[in-house]
Amino acid sequence: MLDLMPSLKEWRPAATGQRCALATVVGAGGSVPRPLGTSMLVSEAGDVLGSLSGGCVEGAVVEAALAAMHDGGTRREFFGYSAEDAFAVGLTCGGELEIHIEPLGAAPGALRLESLRLLAGQGSASALALIRRVDAHGGGAVVIPDPASFQAEHSTELAALLGLTGLGAPAAGHLMLAAAAQLEPLLRGGRTGLVRLAPPEGCLSGAAVPPNAPTSPATVPEPVTLLVESRLPPARLLIFGANDFGAALLPAAQLLGYHVTLCDARPAFAGQSRFAGADQVVTAWPHRYLAEEAASGRIDARTVACVLTHDPKFDIPLLHTALGLDLAYVGAMGSRRSHRQRVDALLAAGVGPEDLSRLHSPIGLDLGAVTPAEVAVSITAELVASRSRSAGASMLAASLKDGAGPIHRTGPVHETGPIDNVNTAQHQETPWT
Structure with missing residues (x-):
């Protein structure tokens, strides 16, 4: 998302307050044009700011973003390469992309267009970080104005993003410590990455799933997944x-x-x-x-x-x-x-x-x-x-013409x-x- 900040101030849909959805690369495999964290904004009129793949999948992402704005829910889209169907939407480079799409909204804790405009006004030379929840059961974001000194363990905003409201103190404290251990190196290093944590219900004694009971995708809760984007002042x-x-x-x-x-x-x-x-x-x-x-x-x-x-x-x-x-x-x-x-x-x-x-x-x-x-x-x-x-x-x-294997090592x-x-x-x- 931070890659869009320099252009956001001049983007007309943002200036006129149109509804928008944010599409972000949250998973990448093989040879892909853009890295993890690359984002694209789509307005309700279909205007686009940014690019996710250089043209391979943008049309399908716009359609998914418009649908997300219509029903108000987040979604994930997966794109790869299909040798069987030459006309399928995918990446001709052979890579795979996982795209998280989230409508910008006014709900408490949600990522809002007004917040993004404030971020854009800080300039590209200032330190800044954004922590977004991108799993299927959550959404929203926390803005970190000083990533070098952020103390994740004591952040009430982060606790709310993780869904720890009403959770007992021992379980909440355990999850916050786990979050701090993974988040803070990314924040202090000015890096982008995914952080996966056990869901809050997974910290509650384990009584929900008997010790020897068979598990399935329906019984194993999805981890809380956070996308961390951190920007330090230029080197x-x-x-x-x-x-x-x-x-x-x-x-x-x-x-x-x-x-x-x-x-x-x-x-x-x-x-x-x-x-x-x-x-x-x-x-x-x-x-x-x-x-x-x-x-x-x-x-x-x-x-x-x-x-x-x-x-x-x-x-x-x-x-x-x-x-x-x-x-x-x-x-x-x-x-x-x-x-x-x-x-x-x-x-x-x-x-x-x-x-x-x-x-x-x-x-x-x-x-x-x-x-x-x-x-x-x-x-x-x-x-x-x-x-x-x-x-x-x-x-x-x-x-590169004399090499073999993946371009991005x-x-x-x-x-x-x-x-x-x-x-x-x-x-x-x-x-x-």
Whole structure:
């Protein structure tokens, strides 16, 4: 749902107060175009905001949403691929989608269009989370304005969403603790995921089903299912070096959603108009600025540092500082010879081999990049690969046409050793100024 917030303010049905239904991907298998949590709004007039599959199933979802608004009930729709019926609604990519459809309403605790408009007004840079109940026996949502500090165990709104009203204190407390254990890591990490909990009646002593009685889908209650969408403020990307490569990387990094700071110690370089698009421009010695930002708590484990200065008097103290911090990524531009000299200097300065192993140098994936724009693509490609690796996917970058198996890999990481990557522009032995 949070993916629709930037466009909701300009969507005419929302502005005119039309009835709407919300369709959301709550299950995905195989190759699918959009991930869990992707949503689409459908108005009573059939207008649409958003997309769930790139066109494969939208028509059928609109019909189901209109039917849900007519009868007022939530529903689930399943879409896959039918080799027997070429004209059946489904995903030609072979994947499977489970879509939860809920009319927006005015009932207590229900998700309302007015609430969504308020969320949209907070801006995409603010922290925000939404917890929605998406099982067959519940609905509604809880808005979390500060997901990093939310205490699920003590939330009366969450208790109401889980249907704990009237439940005994021990059973309610047990379910709230179970909810907190699963919800809070997603909220604090800014992630999207499904949380399944035993239904309230499942916490009541178990007398409803005798210990050795046979069970069936009718006797096993459906778990309470919550869809969690959490958004943290944008991660920071710090570009050190006001040069052609920094100018090219700046908009490319913003395209990935980073809050970009350009830092250079030379006022005449940092003050150029081509860097005005940065979220922040700082004129300071890079290592001092980074140390001050770390001491003030303005960087975290999602922060990226790209050292493009290519000058030892800036690079060495800056990398010494950066490698001593818990950053998501530290990369430095330069040739192989520059890298070897850099490593020797950092070892002499007391940086250990384990910290040095975190340094991406030469920076970027081996794409044969030459121009500043191409090098920017190479760097951002490595950032995406690095983020995927931390999420459990392989760091190896290869053409999709040469691979096999699923496109979106979420399995365990298989280490294959360091990648020998270098951009053509960085391989030149003459330092830039």
